[in-house]
Amino acid sequence: MAALSLCRKKNACRNAAVERKNLITVCRFSVKTLIDRSCFETIDDSAPEFLNFASILEQILSHRLKGQLTWFGYESPRSFWDYIRVACSKVSHSCICSIENMENVSSSRAKGRAWIRVALMEKRLSEYITAALRDYKTTRRFYEDGAIVLGEEANMLAGMLLGLNAIDFSFCLKGEGLDGSYPAVIDYTPYLKFTQSSDSISSDEEELRTLGSSGSESSTPENIGPPFTMDENTWYNKCKRVEQKYRLALEQKGYLEELVRLREVQLSDSVTQNKLLLQRIKDTELNHKLEKEQLEYIIVELQDQLKTFHRFGHLSADASLSQISFDPGHSQDGNGKHDGSRLSGGKEETPSLLGLCGSLTSVASYKSLTSLKSSECLASPTTEMTSPGLTPS
Structure with missing residues (x-):
């Protein structure tokens, strides 16, 4: 059991070291692609090279970040902005206060992404990272053992980010890139290069065939002499090459599985958002239908009232005309107007x-x-x- 636990511990340390090395290597590649892209056009939020770089930097700054303990003893997740806000508070003329007071950015992760963009536009990202890494007590308080910012890779990170000061960035701090609900996903495909020719395939098959045939011959008592006369270094080198190729294929398989998992998570999120949007559209259509029916009912009522009003106007006009026409005091005969107070014969x-x-x-x-x-x-x-x-x- 002790040997098994020791082996697991060694494997965990090795995986952590490989993860740190891969992140730093990919970050260096992304910086190089950004510099190459800036020679042809201005870098903004729509550039895939920048989106990949921002995701890589966010993963590096979030590597083995400690959670925040609550009153009940539970550990809630924390964003790298909490560390940057404290560690870079003493930087002169910093943008920390302005980002903290932004109205359209509410979540901690969104503020961290806004800080990356503002620091790149100010050409001071390397300066902020260097100042944060110098505050070792704060860094130690926010990160666990084995984090990138606590290792030797941190100095390499500050150095490679210095080359971004030669690029003119242009970002909008109100776009979808500042949405803190989406995780940072790294696209490794631009940095992978598969160069496996037919010669290498044939050599691999030949090595495996040689190993298999040698193993089968060594198991028979007739051919004991020739296999054991082979050089021991040759055996060792062949096994080492096969093991390295197997590990490489295993790492590529793990990367592809992780990429598929991330795509499945994104797909499920998109399906959920699509359902919410469809439900919202149905509710809006129902509200519009009800409002339309209410307006039609109001229009019918107004038309009825208008008809009643016209009818009442005609009746009142007819009544006034009939009163004027049939008034005995205004009666006329063929000879002209007569006094209504006198009747024929001059009698009252x-x-x-x-x-x-x-x-x-x-x-x-x-x-x-x-x-x-x-x-x-x-x-x-x-x-x-x-x-x-x-x-x-």
């Missing part, structure tokens, strides 16, 4: 007669009433009072 109208005339609805009935009044069927109250044959009681 009584109150009962005026009330009766007001209740008439046509000129014909009014004329018939006048003819009746002038005949013997109706008598004026004044004539009855002044008749010589009658005396008032």
Whole structure:
């Protein structure tokens, strides 16, 4: 058991060392590609070389970063911006305060990505990294053993970033690159080179065939002499070459599996976001449909009210015209206008007669009433009072 634990510990140390070396090597390659790209055009957020460099630098600064302990003893994840904010606080004329006060950047990871862009535009990224690494106490407090910033690779990192001061960068601090919800993914494909020719394949097959045939011959008692007469160094070199090629293929297989895993995570995130967007679109369409129905109902009500208003206006106009036309005081005959207070024969109208005339609805009935009044069927109250044959009681 002790040997097994010791072997596991050695393997973990070896894997950590390989990881640190690979990150530093890839960072050097990315800096070189950035410098080559800057000779032809300005580097901005759309350049894939810069996006890959920013992901690599974020991975380096986040390598073996300690979490933050809460009141309940749990360790919450932390971003490299927390370390940069403390370690670079003493740098003169730094951009730390301005990035900390940015309104459109809320998460810690997004602020760290904004700091990388601002430091590149200021051409002071190497200066910030050097100042942070000099504060060894703060670095030790934020990182665990085996981190890149605590090893010898940190000095190489500050030196290789110095070459970026010759590049003019132009970034927008309001784009999607500052979204802290997406992890930093490194694309290793531009830095991999597969040069396996047919000769190497045939030599590998021949070596494996030689090893297999030698092993089979050594197992038979007839051919004991020739295999053992071979040089021991030759055996050792052949086995060493095969082992190296096997390890290389194993590392490439691990890289491809990790790349597939990252792509699957990105695909699942994209599917989730697509579902959320589709649900949002359905909700928006439903709200628009309800608003449209409400507006149509309001339009129908307004049209009904408008029709009622026009109908009421026509009725009031007809009523006013009929009142003007059928008013006994404004009646006319063929000879012209006459005084409405006098009837035919120069006799005054009584109150009962005026009330009766007001209740008439046509000129014909009014004329018939006048003819009746002038005949013997109706008598004026004044004539009855002044008749010589009658005396008032």
